[in-house]
Each structure stands twice: as structure tokens, then as C-alpha cells.
Amino acid sequence: MRVHLCAVGRLRSGPERELIADYVQRFDRTGRPLGLGPLVEHEVENKKNAGMGAEADLLARAVPAGAVLVTLDERGKLLTSPEFAAQLARWRDGGRQDVAFVIGGADGIDPSLRAKADFPMSFGAMVWPHMLVRVMLAEQLYRAANILSGGPYHRA
Template sequence: MRVHLCVVGRLRSGPEKPLVDDYLKRFDRTGRALGLGPARLIEVDDRKGGGMAGEAELLRRALPSGARLCVLDERGAVMSSPDFARKLGTLRDTGTQDLAFVIGGADGIDPALRAESDMALSFGQMVWPHMLVRVMLCEQLYRAASILAGSPYHRA
């Protein structure tokens, strides 16, 4: 199952970039034998304005055709890491070929795009900066692959 991170904003040289790169590399390496990955990062940048609706249109264009859509949103489901791993495994095992995670910009995700999603995931009731959410998602993808592989990375 291919994983796509469709995100608003460009990650340049800040402290988040090496973390994202490292966790995605780990996910690809661990997930390959499990039928997970590769993971692809797709960045969109709405420089012309347009707010959430403009960002949503750019994100829609970036989504792979037929992909299951999961938005990162504070109103989404809160899962434990093992539950998230099981969810990824179930999606893979039931034939999902492409899974796209969407991280919106500073104002969040357009309500219309959120309504089109197959699921919504939250990292808690607090609101996190979207660049930090990107790092957290990449780490959780790697952690999920590690859990499914039976690796000791996740200590329960």
C-alpha cells in the first residue's frame, strides 16, 4: 500500500526536515517487507491566496486517483499507536492501494475536503503547528510499521 502525505507548505531547512526525512526513510525500509510504502511527500503551496478553499483545491489535485483519504484534524479520532498500526494493516489487507494523509495549512482543512475524507485522525485535542504534525505523522507511520513487523521500537 503506497502512502502519500499531501501537505500544505514547504519544509525547507528547519529542524523538522531531517526528522521527516529520517522517519520516512525508516518507514520505507521497515514497511517494504510488510507491503507498506513507499511513502511519498507531496507539498502544495497556495501563494496566490484563496485560503482554505484554495488550499483544498491544490490538495485535491495532488491526491492520487482512487486513494483512501485521511485528514489530520483535531476533531478526528484519537488512536493509540497499536490501534493506528492495526488500522494501516487492515487497510492494506483489504486492498487499499493508495492511502493519502492530508495536513492542512495554518487555518486547517477546508470543511468540504474534510467531508470528502474516509477518516479523520487527531493527535489530541490540542492544536499543533502543521510542520510539527508532519513530523509526528511520519514517526507514527514508522512506529506502525515497526509494530506490524514485531520490532522492539514500540515499547508497550
């Protein structure tokens, strides 16, 4: 199952980019034997600053047809890391070819796109900077692959 990280904004060089690159590499290495991956990033830019609606349109175009649409939003479902791993496995085992994780811009995800989500997910009630959410998601994807592989990274 291919994994897509669809996000508003371009992440340039810096600590966040380095962390994401590391976790993406780890995920791809651990996930491929499990039928997970590759992880592909899709960055969209709202160059005209036309608001959340325009960002939603750009994000929707980045999501592959037929993909499970997961929105990262503080109103979404809270999962433990093992629950997240199990959910990924259910989608994969259910024959889904793609899962797309959508991260909005500074103002979040437009309600029109949130309404289309198959699975709204949250990293907690706090609002996180969208660039950090990418890092957190990349780490959790790697952790999920490690849990599914029986690896030692996750110690619960």
C-alpha cells in the same frame, strides 16, 4: 500500499525536515517487506493566499485517485499507536493501493475537503503547528511499521 503525505507549504531545510527524512527512511526500510510504502511527500503552495478553499483544491489534486483519504484534524478520531498500525494493516489487507494523509495549512482543512475524508484522524484536542504534524505523522508511520513487523521500537 503506497503512503502519501499531502501537506500545505514547503518544508525547507531545518530540524523538521531532518526528522521527517529520518522517519521516512526508517518507514520505507521497515514497511516495504510488509507491503507498506514507499512514503511520498506532496507539498502544495497556495501562492495567491486565496484561503482554505484554494488549499483544499490543491490538496485534493495531490491525493491519488482511489486513495483512502485521511485528514489530520483535531476533530478526528483518536487512536493509540497499535490501533493506528492495525488500521494501516486493514487498509493494506483490504486491497487498498494508496492511502493519503492530508495536513492543512495554518487555518486547518477546509470543511469541503474534511467532508470527503474516509477517516478523519487526530493527534489530540490541541491544535498543533502543521509543520510539526508532518513530523509526528512520519514518526507514527514508522512506529506502525515497526509494530506490524514485531520490532522493538514500540514499547507499550
